[in-house]
Amino acid sequence: MTALGKPPDSPPQLSLCQSAVRQCVCVCVSVSYPPSSQSTMADTARDPPPELSDFQELQDGEDLFPEPSAPLESGPASLPAEDISTNSNGPKQDSLFDDDPEDLFAEATEEVSLDSPERDVLLSDGPSPAITPITPPCSLITPHIDMFTHCSFDEIEEEEGGDSFDMHISVSDPEKVGDGMNAYMAYKVSTKTSMSLFRSQDFSVKRRFSDFLGLHSKLASKYLHIGYIVPPAPEKSIVGMTKVKVGKEDQSSNEFVEKRRSALERYLMRTVKHPTLLKDPDVLQFLESSELPRAVSTQALSSAGILRMVNKAAEAVNKMTIKMNESDAWFEEKQQHFDNLDLQLRKLHASVESLVCHRRELSVNTALFAKSAAMLGNSEDHTALSRALSQLAEVEEKIDQLHQDQANADFYCFSELLGDYVRLITAVKGVFDHRMKTWQKWQDGQILLQKKREAEAKLQFNNKPEKLQQAKDEMRELEGKVQQGERDFELISKTIRKEVSRFEKERVKDFKTIIIKYLESLVQTQQKLIKYWDAFLPEAKAIS
Amino acid sequence: MRSVSVDLNHDASLLIDIPDALCERDKVKFTVHTKTTLSSFQKPDFSVPRQHEDFIWLHDTLVETEDYAGLIIPPVPPKPDFESPREKMHKLGEGEATMTKEEYTKMKQELEAEYLAVFKKTVQVHEVFLQRLSSHPILSKDRNFQIFLEYDQDLTVRRKNAKEMFGGFFKNMVKSADEVLISGIKEVDDFFEQEKTFLLDYYSKIKDSTAKAEKMTRSHKNIADDYIHISATLNTLSADDSTKVEGRVASDQELKLTELLRYYMRDIQAAKDLLYRRARALVDYENSNKALDKARLKSRDIPQAEEHQKQCLQKFDKLSESGKKELTSFKGRRVVAFRKNLIEMAELEIKHAKVSICLEHVHTLMCAQRDASEPSSGFDDVGMAF
Numbered sequence: 001m002t003a004l005g006k007p008p009d010s011p012p013q014l015s016l017c018q019s020a021v022r023q024c025v026c027v028c029v030s031v032s033y034p035p036s037s038q039s040t041m042a043d044t045a046r047d048p049p050p051e052l053s054d055f056q057e058l059q060d061g062e063d064l065f066p067e068p069s070a071p072l073e074s075g076p077a078s079l080p081a082e083d084i085s086t087n088s089n090g091p092k093q094d095s096l097f098d099d100d101p102e103d104l105f106a107e108a109t110e111e112v113s114l115d116s117p118e119r120d121v122l123l124s125d126g127p128s129p130a131i132t133p134i135t136p137p138c139s140l141i142t143p144h145i146d147m148f149t150h151c152s153f154d155e156i157e158e159e160e161g162g163d164s165f166d167m168h169i170s171v172s173d174p175e176k177v178g179d180g181m182n183a184y185m186a187y188k189v190s191t192k193t194s195m196s197l198f199r200s201q202d203f204s205v206k207r208r209f210s211d212f213l214g215l216h217s218k219l220a221s222k223y224l225h226i227g228y229i230v231p232p233a234p235e236k237s238i239v240g241m242t243k244v245k246v247g248k249e250d251q252s253s254n255e256f257v258e259k260r261r262s263a264l265e266r267y268l269m270r271t272v273k274h275p276t277l278l279k280d281p282d283v284l285q286f287l288e289s290s291e292l293p294r295a296v297s298t299q300a301l302s303s304a305g306i307l308r309m310v311n312k313a314a315e316a317v318n319k320m321t322i323k324m325n326e327s328d329a330w331f332e333e334k335q336q337h338f339d340n341l342d343l344q345l346r347k348l349h350a351s352v353e354s355l356v357c358h359r360r361e362l363s364v365n366t367a368l369f370a371k372s373a374a375m376l377g378n379s380e381d382h383t384a385l386s387r388a389l390s391q392l393a394e395v396e397e398k399i400d401q402l403h404q405d406q407a408n409a410d411f412y413c414f415s416e417l418l419g420d421y422v423r424l425i426t427a428v429k430g431v432f433d434h435r436m437k438t439w440q441k442w443q444d445g446q447i448l449l450q451k452k453r454e455a456e457a458k459l460q461f462n463n464k465p466e467k468l469q470q471a472k473d474e475m476r477e478l479e480g481k482v483q484q485g486e487r488d489f490e491l492i493s494k495t496i497r498k499e500v501s502r503f504e505k506e507r508v509k510d511f512k513t514i515i516i517k518y519l520e521s522l523v524q525t526q527q528k529l530i531k532y533w534d535a536f537l538p539e540a541k542a543i544s
Numbered sequence: 545m546r547s548v549s550v551d552l553n554h555d556a557s558l559l560i561d562i563p564d565a566l567c568e569r570d571k572v573k574f575t576v577h578t579k580t581t582l583s584s585f586q587k588p589d590f591s592v593p594r595q596h597e598d599f600i601w602l603h604d605t606l607v608e609t610e611d612y613a614g615l616i617i618p619p620v621p622p623k624p625d626f627e628s629p630r631e632k633m634h635k636l637g638e639g640e641a642t643m644t645k646e647e648y649t650k651m652k653q654e655l656e657a658e659y660l661a662v663f664k665k666t667v668q669v670h671e672v673f674l675q676r677l678s679s680h681p682i683l684s685k686d687r688n689f690q691i692f693l694e695y696d697q698d699l700t701v702r703r704k705n706a707k708e709m710f711g712g713f714f715k716n717m718v719k720s721a722d723e724v725l726i727s728g729i730k731e732v733d734d735f736f737e738q739e740k741t742f743l744l745d746y747y748s749k750i751k752d753s754t755a756k757a758e759k760m761t762r763s764h765k766n767i768a769d770d771y772i773h774i775s776a777t778l779n780t781l782s783a784d785d786s787t788k789v790e791g792r793v794a795s796d797q798e799l800k801l802t803e804l805l806r807y808y809m810r811d812i813q814a815a816k817d818l819l820y821r822r823a824r825a826l827v828d829y830e831n832s833n834k835a836l837d838k839a840r841l842k843s844r845d846i847p848q849a850e851e852h853q854k855q856c857l858q859k860f861d862k863l864s865e866s867g868k869k870e871l872t873s874f875k876g877r878r879v880v881a882f883r884k885n886l887i888e889m890a891e892l893e894i895k896h897a898k899v900s901i902c903l904e905h906v907h908t909l910m911c912a913q914r915d916a917s918e919p920s921s922g923f924d925d926v927g928m929a930f
Binding site: 344347348351352354355358359361362365366368369372373375376378379380381382384385388389392516519520522523526527529530533534536537540541543544 | 742745746749750752753756757759760762763764766767770771773774777875879882883886887890891893894897898900901904905907908
């Protein structure tokens with residue numbers, strides 16, 4: 001393996017020359033997926049035999065890669081031939097750290113199940129501009145270790161990286177507990193892990209929504225002001241919950257529960273992926289203990305809730321009045337970056353929601369058309385044409401279902417993720433604000449110290465010994481505070497740098513995973529479309 | 545589009561096409577080009593400019609010609625409708641400030657494509673109308689048709705003036721009232737009884753299907769627009785091929801399925817009109833019978849009544865005979881056209897799905913290749929994916 005410790009901002013580039021890719025029937029690359037539920041550290045099982053053929057093919061492809069010394073910008077030439085393949089059948093197997101560097105399939109792979117002719121058609125002649133030289137195969141696996149260690153500032157983090165992050169949380173089985181307006185949904189939170197932090201490897205507890213909110217508020221109060229990006233909890237929805245409480249068992253309330261369940265799951269996973277938050281006793285208690293004290297202050301209309309709102313408003317006003325002398329260009333740049341990101345994500349989120357809406361509309365319209373075509377087929381007196389029209393109706397019906405599924409994919413895959421990130425960015429901006437506040441406190445301390453110094457000088461001049469002593473004591477105390485303030489500011493700045501780089505990595509990883517999943521779902525839809533129309537074609541041809 | 549009505553324009557003795565058209569604001573000027581070996585025309589090869597109103601005039605004169613009462617007159621081509629793209633263009637202009645430059649350019653391109661599609665469609669529809677006429681053994685010899693093709697000056701003078709148009713509207717209303725009466729008439733001929741039942745039922749079904757198909761394609765267009773916004777927001781570097789594919793699927797489906805249904809909806813209306821005329825003739829004949837009986841009873845005007853009755857019977861027989869021929873060939877034509885269209889549509893769907901898969905695979909590949917460390921790279925990948 002090549003050396004680790006590649007600087008974070010050098011993206012080694014990867015390419016496959018076209019003929020090489022053509023050889024690779026399996027689009028082979030390994031992507032560091034977030035850990036899947038099925039695997040633990042102990043499970044380094046290789047992919048089952050059916051995938052051996054891919055192995056061969058990849059090897060062929062590997063041989064065709066160009067010169068072994070790829071020109072890279074900086075750092076060691078280590079880059080994964082990123083591999084994705086989707087197998088609609090097999091479960092995802094994921095082992096983040098392989099023992100065998102030669103085994104190119106240590107990473108989870110699923111195969112794209114397509115007929116070969118399609119795949120040949122896929123790759124055109126001629127080089128693609130986006131593709132640059134690849135690095136030799138032997139250095140394939142390292143970056144996954146890189147991901148966790150190369151930008152670590154902390155000893156502890158380095159250790160963490162060495163220990164694979166192997167934990168999976170699922171939120172499932174929403175159950176309505178109680179009746180009427182006091183009813184609530186209880187969710188089962190199941191954790192599967194092999195980390196020594198926990199008492200057992202596989203356990204579950206029952207939690208309700210306010211428990212999650214309580215957890216978040218505890219974490220926020222502990223960590224936000226020192227610069228940690230605490231993932232925000234899913235949003236409250238009075239309307240949604242009321243419908244559920246009232247007991248309407250309809251489509252929209254089911255959707256609401258599913259949306260919430262999925263959001264809670266993502267929230268927990270995000271929280272535990274944060275190395276510091278994972279170790280927090282509140283988090284551990286949340287995941288492990290069977291009974292949890294009720295988090296009352298999270299109710300929307302409680303006095304605590306209103307107090308929170310007032311505080312938020314006050315903070316907003318304060319923020320506007322703080323003018324910070326930014327000595328560190330990095331922070332300025334990052335703030336700009338996040339502001340921009342915020343804007344773009346919100347816009348994107350709106351577009352995707354519109355897409356979901358339109359696709360659902362398309363599904364409805366297709367269903368209506370299918371019925372109409374069926375009626376037309378019934379009216380038709382030419383037998384073969386009548387049959388063809390009925391077939392058309394059936395095809396369209398299937399397509400309508402397809403559109404619905406695609407809409408769901410659009411939604412759950414993409415739209416919800418965007419919503420999460422819009423909220424996350426707000427948390428990031430909050431952290432920057434805390435830094436400003438910390439700076440302000442420090443500055444205020446300094447100004448006060450200065451004043452005290454002047455006062456002390458005056459006292460010395462006027463020669464008042466008792467007051468002088470008092471002044472000197474006060475000053476010493478103040479100096480201590482100022483030094484603490486400076487230290488706090490340095491610490492929060494350092495923490496934020498760490499957090500932001502971790503956040504960015506996570507973000508890109510998240511998005512990449514989701515995009516790929518989304519593309520795969522699109523591919524599947526198209527494949528099914530082909531199947532349906534292929535079946536219809538002979539019927540149409542049979543009309544005489 | 546030509547497959548909507550197959551086997552046209554094969555007869556070399558009279559070949560018509562619309563090679564070219566100009567769009568001026570609302571009005572479309574078609575260039576109607578004729579190539580003929582018939583001596584009834586002054587030149588063997590000539591072109592004239594025509595407007596949509598000229599087509600309407602031609603259709604209406606044919607419909608009003610008594611001699612053609614037993615024929616299915618090809619349906620009049622619909623008025624060129626640029627309303628939808630124009631409205632969108634207007635909205636786009638208003639929303640220009642909120643979009644990025646590339647997004648705006650892309651939306652504009654989409655709109656221009658849509659505009660072009662509408663334009664092409666209207667040209668084809670007018671062309672098919674003329675070709676239906678030229679390939680009909682009787683209608684192709686119509687004098688007005690010849691004038692339409694040949695007269696090298698403005699036809700305005702011959703077109704309906706306002707009063708006549710109003711009269712036309714009134715006539716339509718009366719006709720539909722008659723239709724109701726006539727569908728209750730007892731039919732003597734099995735063939736026509738069947739046809740009537742079939743056509744009435746089929747017409748309502750196909751009208752419904754056409755409307756639903758249009759809704760479907762509209763949804764598709766909305767989705768294509770959404771993809772444009774999404775990809776624009778993602779600062780695409782490469783062309784958003786996937787958008788084009790989605791958009792194209794919408795417009796191809798539009799051309800094939802919707803146009804097919806729409807065209808035959810109108811054609812069936814024309815067939816229904818034939819049935820109506822024949823039924824009217826039957827009523828006339830029955831009335832003339834009654835008049836004859838009355839005349840015999842009163843022993844007055846018998847010869848006129850007999851003559852009248854004979855004429856009515858002749859007219860009715862003529863209509864029945866030609867009507868039967870027309871309706872039979874209509875059915876054959878319809879089945880063939882449906883077949884061709886459905887096959888083409890299915891093939892297109894398959895082709896586009898395959899192309900989509902290719903694009904999506906390529907994008908997946910490229911997306912996965914990009915390394916995670918670049919903060920903005922995530923978006924470039926996503927942008928390229930669309």
